[in-house]
Amino acid sequence: MSTEDRVKKRDEALEARMDVLVSYVLLTGVVTSVILVILGLAWHWLNTGRLGVDYRISGMNLFEFVIDNLRQVTSAEVRPRLLVSLGIAALMLTPYVRVLASLLFFAFAEHNRKYVVFTGFVLSVLTFSLFLR
Amino acid sequence: MLVGSLVFESREAAERMSFELLIVVSIVAGFIGAMSGMGGGVVLIPAMTLLGMNIKEAIAISIVSVIATSSGSASAYVRDRITNLKVGMFLEMFTIMGALVGATITLSTGNNILFFLFGAVLLFSWFALFLQRHEVWRAYAWQDRFSRWLQLEGSYYDQPTAQTIHYHAVRAYFGGPLMFGAGLVAGMLGIGAGALKVLIHDLVMGLPPKVSTTTSNLIIGVTALAGTSVYLAAGVIDPGLVAPVMLGILLGAFAGTRVLVRLRNETVRQFFLVVLLVLGVEMLLRGLGVGL
Numbered sequence: 001m002s003t004e005d006r007v008k009k010r011d012e013a014l015e016a017r018m019d020v021l022v023s024y025v026l027l028t029g030v031v032t033s034v035i036l037v038i039l040g041l042a043w044h045w046l047n048t049g050r051l052g053v054d055y056r057i058s059g060m061n062l063f064e065f066v067i068d069n070l071r072q073v074t075s076a077e078v079r080p081r082l083l084v085s086l087g088i089a090a091l092m093l094t095p096y097v098r099v100l101a102s103l104l105f106f107a108f109a110e111h112n113r114k115y116v117v118f119t120g121f122v123l124s125v126l127t128f129s130l131f132l133r
Numbered sequence: 134m135l136v137g138s139l140v141f142e143s144r145e146a147a148e149r150m151s152f153e154l155l156i157v158v159s160i161v162a163g164f165i166g167a168m169s170g171m172g173g174g175v176v177l178i179p180a181m182t183l184l185g186m187n188i189k190e191a192i193a194i195s196i197v198s199v200i201a202t203s204s205g206s207a208s209a210y211v212r213d214r215i216t217n218l219k220v221g222m223f224l225e226m227f228t229i230m231g232a233l234v235g236a237t238i239t240l241s242t243g244n245n246i247l248f249f250l251f252g253a254v255l256l257f258s259w260f261a262l263f264l265q266r267h268e269v270w271r272a273y274a275w276q277d278r279f280s281r282w283l284q285l286e287g288s289y290y291d292q293p294t295a296q297t298i299h300y301h302a303v304r305a306y307f308g309g310p311l312m313f314g315a316g317l318v319a320g321m322l323g324i325g326a327g328a329l330k331v332l333i334h335d336l337v338m339g340l341p342p343k344v345s346t347t348t349s350n351l352i353i354g355v356t357a358l359a360g361t362s363v364y365l366a367a368g369v370i371d372p373g374l375v376a377p378v379m380l381g382i383l384l385g386a387f388a389g390t391r392v393l394v395r396l397r398n399e400t401v402r403q404f405f406l407v408v409l410l411v412l413g414v415e416m417l418l419r420g421l422g423v424g425l
Binding site: 015016018019020022023024026027029030033034037038040041050051052053054060061062065081084085087088091092094095096098099102112114115118119121122125126129130132133 | 201366
């Protein structure tokens with residue numbers, strides 16, 4: 001087997017591992033989000049007998065959104081909502097973590113400088129947008 | 134449709150929209166979205182506005198659930214090893230910038246303009262897909278230096294034909310900037326804009342249809358996140374409505390993904406055409422003030 005072939009084979013194996021990693025990140029994020037939202041809705045239903053949760057938030061970024069909900073955790077009425085909010089937060093963080101995982105992979109497994117730069121750019125812009133006000 | 138002019142009176146309208154109805158509409162939208170690679174929003178937004186929701190609120194709710202659809206089905210596609218992650222990463226640089234700009238524009242735009250644009254984007258996608266309906270994908274014999282430098286190539290196993298298909302992307306220098314436009318549309322209209330992304334992948338970058346739909350699915354999640362941040366910051370997102378829509382759309386998308394892997398390319402394409410045409414005409418007419 002030539003060196004070139006061996007390099008190609010190694011790259012393919014790495015890419016396969018990356019696909020599995022990305023797949024799990026996405027699946028975990030979505031499943032976590034769904035579980036939180038369902039639990040929140042079920043809790044709300046048990047409390048009130050209604051399926052629909054009714055609340056609106058004022059303009060805030062993801063972190064303020066979560067903190068605002070956590071602050072109200074002492075109020076029993078609000079607790080189901082908190083789970084729904086955390087579910088939505090988990091959903092928003094899913095693509096973010098996927099990009100982060102890709103960055104770590106390109107940096108430490110594939111040592112692909114080009115794609116570290118590309119992925120780093122995407123991650124920076126997303127971080128900025130999550131802190132938007 | 135006068136509903137569009139009752140800006141943000143939609144809260145009451147939305148309350149009349151039952152949890153159960155939202156779930157059903159979302160399941161259908163999710164199924165079609167995953168099957169076509171368009172994302173659920175293309176069906177969801179017209180349906181929710183027909184049921185009386187304000188279009189900006191529908192856009193904001195839709196774009197959150199687009200993250201769910203995209204991530205859910207992308208997870209399955211990536212594991213099936215059809216998605217091209219490098220093509221995705223490269224193009225995401227352009228789509229997220231577009232989405233940030235697009236969502237910002239929507240917040241200060243009139244509802245009729247949004248209806249009109251929604252219809253126009255759908256019909257444009259329809260026209261472009263219709264034109265290339267009979268073309269069967271063939272691998273490009275050449276690759277430009279920039280696309281080669283970007284390492285945009287790959288292979289996948291095609292279930293229906295039982296073959297491993299090798300391919301490489303071309304014209305990435307056009308594909309990138311065009312994807313900014315696709316991201317702009319996605320952020321503005323709260324859709325994945327998968328149809329546009331697929332078009333760019335197919336026509337400009339020469340990717341096989343299955344790679345283009347699945348890779349577009351991956352890109353959509355990140356793009357939708359950028360748009361969602363803008364709508365969240367503006368306070369347009371109602372978590373109480375996001376919850377049922379997101380669950381319904383995921384359920385539908387889960388079913389849709391299972392079907393897509395077993396279908397041949399031409400079946401998927403023909404399905405696109407009918408859905409896009411009906412929804413496009415309907416939204417365009419509403420943008421022009423013609424009630425249906």
